Amino acid sequence: MKGRVLIVAGSDSGGGAGIQADIKAVTALNAFAMTAVTALTAQNTQGVHGVVGVDPAFIRQQMAVVLDDLGADAIKTGMLHSVPVIAAVCDELAARARGIPLVVDPVMIAKGGHPLIAADAIATLKARLLPIATVITPNLPEAEALVDRPIRTLAEMRGAVDALRSLGAPCVVLKGGHMDGDTLTDLLVTADGSEEFTAPRIDTRHTHGTGCTLASAIAAGLAQGMAVREAVVRARAYVQAAIAAAPGYGAGHGPLDHAITFDPARLPR
Template identity: 85%
Template structure:
């Protein structure tokens, strides 16, 4: 076991996304997962049926006691549903985790379409959290909400990724899974340039939790001392394998098989 990853995110009672997916992904890649839960959801493969926020002081306490005792080699954020929780997370990380790689998955909309962030919190996310990030991992709908324009082509993706870097994050992994076509392309944009990661689309409805899983896999790689590029490559390979092996649970968007491998040496990069 190598690499301590603190995950600050919401819980998914269905087990496919959120904290549950994060813990499984980090564990499968031989990291050590720790958590600060920001919200509880009543959720299954058909959608989000209810959300209950965790008191802000308790969110702060979870982060503080973990970092002050166990420490972290990387931090990953997921569902931060309102202004207060974003402000609290940013304050705690600035005070206790300076210099620790931060992967921000800007969770905004659930797979079934349920909003997971208050409308007035998007500006706070952009102003306070994104500048703290090592890399952000938006999908296309999230990127559209952040840059305020539609993204329909690869050229649009390139322009949007550069605009997102302009918000303060040195690295942007813009995921192209919502684009039509037999192939999907993700763009990793950093100060060193742009790299395309392309894969054949797996035709399945069982993709619940892919964003959470990928972000946590990347955070694990960074916690283990990998470069951002290698962490992204390994993370994508792991997620694709987990989608291909999805167990088919539920009547809607089902979960991945997060236990597809615990042998990281066999995951191509």
């Protein structure tokens, strides 16, 4: 096991997304997952049925005790649902986590359409969190909210990545999964330029938690000393394999097979 990843995000009681997906992804890639829970959700494959926020002071305490004792080689943020929560996380990062790579998944809407961030918190996310991120990983609806323009085509994706990078993060992974078509394209832009990654779309409804999983997989790579591009390439391959092997659970958008890297047959008998 190599690499410590502190995950600051919300819980998904259905296990497919949020902290649960984050822990599974980091573990599957042979890194060590630690958490600071920002919210509890009553959630399954059919949607979010309730949300209870965690006191921002307690979120800071969770982060502080982990960082002071265990330390971290990378940090990943997910659901930060309000201005006070974002402010608390940013304050704690400034106090204890300077210089640690930060992957920000700007979670805004659940797979079923339930909003996971207050409308007034998006400005705070842009002003305080994105400028200190190493990598941000928005999907198309999230990117549209961040740059305040529609993104419907590959050309518009190409135009949006520079606008996203201007918000402060040196590296942007813009995910194209919400775009129609048989081919999925993700864009990576860094100080070295931009790159497009394409793959055939997997015909399945079982894609719950793909964004959380990708961001945590990237964070695991950074924690293990990978460069951003190397971490992104491995993370995409992991997510694609996990989607293809999805177990088919639930009546809605089901979870991935996060354990795709694990072979029980290798265990001693």
